[in-house]
Amino acid sequence: MDEQQEMKVKNPWHRPHIFLATAGIAAAIIIMVAIAVVQNKPLQQKYKYGIVLDAGSSHTSVYIYEWPAEKENNTGMVKQKQACSVKGPGISSYSKTPEKAGESLKECMDNATKTIPKHRHPETPVYLGATAGMRLLKMENDVDSKKVLASVEKSLQTYPFSYQGARIITGQEEGAFGWITVNYLSENFRKASRTVGALDLGGASTQITFVPGQQVESSDNSIDFRLYGNDYHLYTHSFLCYGKDQVLKLYLEQQIQPNADMTDNIILEDPCFHPGYNIIKSFQSVFDSPCVKNLTNSQKGQNFTHRGIGNWNKCNQAIKEVFNTSHCRYSRCSFNDVFQPPVTGRFGAFSAYFFVMDFLNVTPDHSLDEAKKILEAYCTTPWGTLKQKHRKVKEKYLAEYCFSGTYIVSLLEDGYKFTTNDWKNTEFIKTIKNSEAGWTLGYMLNLTNMIPAEAPDTPLLPYGGYVSLMLVLSFLIIVCIILGCIFFRRPSGPAHKEII
């Protein structure tokens, strides 16, 4: 080999196998990056689904949830895709015609069949949870409640989904899963932020759930979760008969008691109803519930005149009477001898809390005193004026907002001992990031084990970050190879000339 030839081969780019090797490594890196990127790409069309039916005392809603198929264990991934409101009353109202309870679900379940892609049907779980309406029916007539549950079960089993059961959930479950829902949707578990308390107001029962600042003295009110690497010790209580529809019965029963002789034509002058409201009602329609005393046979066929007088102060005073605070066997109680630690932190109040306050235009910006002023103005508005103003609102609802709004303020202030500052920390919410606040999402997340007890070992990099990191790394490797080749290359030009 002569010298010229020897110097020529010192330039690596003049050696085809080095050039080919470098090009090969670069190609391999690009292919590896491409494979990694494709494998980790969020698969846009691949979603999984779950269905939860909320069989409440007043109505049933069918919720469809969806989440990316690959990322079940990442909190914040499950979202509400659709909510369908079942026509007609809650399932407990079908106690005498149980087969109709199942039939009532047909329209919403048919919708779910269309919404969820067919190939996902067999793996889509369906849960039905019944709340206080069914708890009351079970107390009244266990056989009837079983017939209603059997009817909805039969109906749900006709669908191509994976039926997981229909049951009456406990008040503790209702409270705790409502709390999980609002904190999951607010991403408080993933971020290990302070949690928010949950306030749920239904028609037949109401729940309060929060992380207390002190020991829970009664085991009935205590519930523990380990979520995403953190332990949560919750206080929760569900008051049966203190939902806004049943508590109205308690209140009316108290109002009517002074005229215990029900043989006369009874006129109830009611401060929580509007002046000019004058409606004849049957005792049966108002007092047919295990929350109030049994009617005698003679009372059953009788009517009374329900007459509004629109006096907010008297209404507020009368509502306070539904909370029995005369006895407490613990260090402190809310009411009815139920233990409750002092409320603390922020609260999200949903379901009927939201519906009532939204109608009355009470917002988080209003102070407690301002909210009371709004209620006073509403309660004293004549019934005729209101009917004119809200022609589209069902009269029964319109007539009850004064009572319900005043009850909400009293429940918080007199029942749960909210201060004006706690009121400021309370928000009336319907949805969080387009998913409804309520127990259903938390119930499904729990039953499908979708919130891990432990946080993942490595923090997850968002997809965009992952792609950028791979590109930067491969760019650096290629640059290193090129620089390496240049660095080890001997100066070829002048040396070559000198030799010549």
Ligand SMILES: Nc1ccn([C@@H]2O[C@H](COP(=O)(O)OP(=O)(O)O)[C@@H](O)[C@H]2O)c(=O)n1
């Ligand atoms: N748009 C709506 C929907 C429900 N509601 C009320 O919200 C409450 C929902 O209660 P629910 O049926 O969930 O009853 P529970 O079984 O939770 O006690 C009922 O009092 C309904 O009348 C409302 O005020 N406005």
Ligand SMILES: [Ca+2]
């Ligand atoms: Ca409810």
